[in-house]
Amino acid sequence: MxxxxxxxxxxxxxxxxxxxxxxxxxxxxxxxxxxxxxxxxxxxxxxxxxxxxxxxxxxxxxxxxxxxxxxxxxxxxxxxxxxxxxxxxxxxxxxxxxxxxxxxxxxxxxxxxxxxxxxxxxxxxxxxxxxxxxxxxxxxxxxxxxxxxxxxxxxxxxxxxxxxxxxxxxxxxxGLMSPDRTKAHAVQSGQTITRIAELTTGNGADWRRIAEHNRIENPFDLLPGSILEVPAL
Incomplete structure (x- = not known):
């Protein structure tokens, strides 16, 4: 048994x-x-x-x-x-x-x-x-x-x-990754700044901070291949 x-x-x-x-x-x-x-x-x-x-x-x-x-x-x-x-x-x-x-x-x-x-x-x-x-x-x-x-x-x-x-x-x-370092991201074709924020910080709401840091006037018009700096949190 x-x-x-x-x-x-x-x-x-x-x-x-x-x-x-x-x-x-x-x-x-x-x-x-x-x-x-x-x-x-x-x-x-x-x-x-x-x-x-x-x-x-x-x-x-x-x-x-x-x-x-x-x-x-x-x-x-x-x-x-x-x-x-x-x-x-x-x-x-x-x-x-x-x-x-x-x-x-x-x-x-x-x-x-x-x-x-x-x-x-x-x-x-x-x-x-x-x-x-x-x-x-x-x-x-x-x-x-x-x-x-x-x-x-x-x-x-x-x-x-x-x-x-x-x-x-x-x-x-x-096991969170360190958010206190500036990162660089190469814009891919079709990517939105919200998606970039999700990929780099894990929070789509950070798109505004990224746009302001890179002095982007129109966040809906990103040039593929351009490099964006993602500021430290």
Whole structure:
């Protein structure tokens, strides 16, 4: 019989060191959801067909998962045990820690390097993970079966986690290229100054700064082959 990998939730220090024993789920989830979005600002320029888009920042990634618990292996009669004995340790993960004065950082793992988002490409370092590290934003407890004495015997815990990353972790993962150097760009046929800004600074809204630096009166009339200086940010 093959070994069954169980999903786990581990308390963590901010430096990534585990605290205590990991909580192992009773039954592996049948699904979980990962969601990530960006905040994009629209810059309106008179005369254009649509506003220019400017990246502002990334939004926090979230994970949503339902965990199923059952205590009917102890029977459903007078000897029944409440399922809360198994759910309470997970519910406590949203409570404020007396030492840190905040809910604990946790790591959800299941499947090791097969966890969604794991990459070996250095260019995608921000996805090099084997689990989801975050803080629990919300817990919803739903009890679905009771004993004759009213003890809850089955429950579903719906967890929502928000990803946690320190500033050094983010800067290391992003590997951003230095923006503090002046660059040169050879204009290609058909290129717009907005496209040049996107290619050289990563932000199309920088086109005005490039135009002013190069004293371009008509940014829609660029000569292919000409060299533009892209000023340092």
């Amino acid at each position: 093959s070994w069954l990998a169980k999903a786990q939730i581990q308390r963590m220090h901010a430096d990534g060191i585990g605290v205590g024993d990991a909580l192992e789920v009773l039954y592996n989830p049948t699904e979980y959801t990962l969601a990530k979005s960006n905040q994009i600002a629209e810059i309106a320029i008179p005369g254009l067909d649509s506003p220019l888009l400017q990246f502002v920042r990334g939004q926090t990634e979230t994970m949503t998962v339902d965990l199923f618990f059952d205590s009917t292996d102890n029977g459903t009669g007078a000897d029944a045990k409440s399922v809360t004995e198994k759910t309470d340790p997970f519910y406590k993960l949203i409570k404020i820690d007396a030492e840190t004065h905040a809910p604990p950082i946790v790591l959800f793992t299941w499947g090791g390097d097969a966890f969604p988002g794991h990459r070996t490409d250095p260019a995608q370092a921000s996805q090099a993970r084997s689990g989801f590290k975050g803080v629990i934003e919300s817990v919803r407890q739903r009890y679905t079966m009771f004993s004759s004495l009213g003890l809850p015997l089955r429950a579903v815990l719906s967890l929502v986690l928000k990803e946690y990353k320190t500033l050094p972790e983010q800067l290391s993962e992003l």
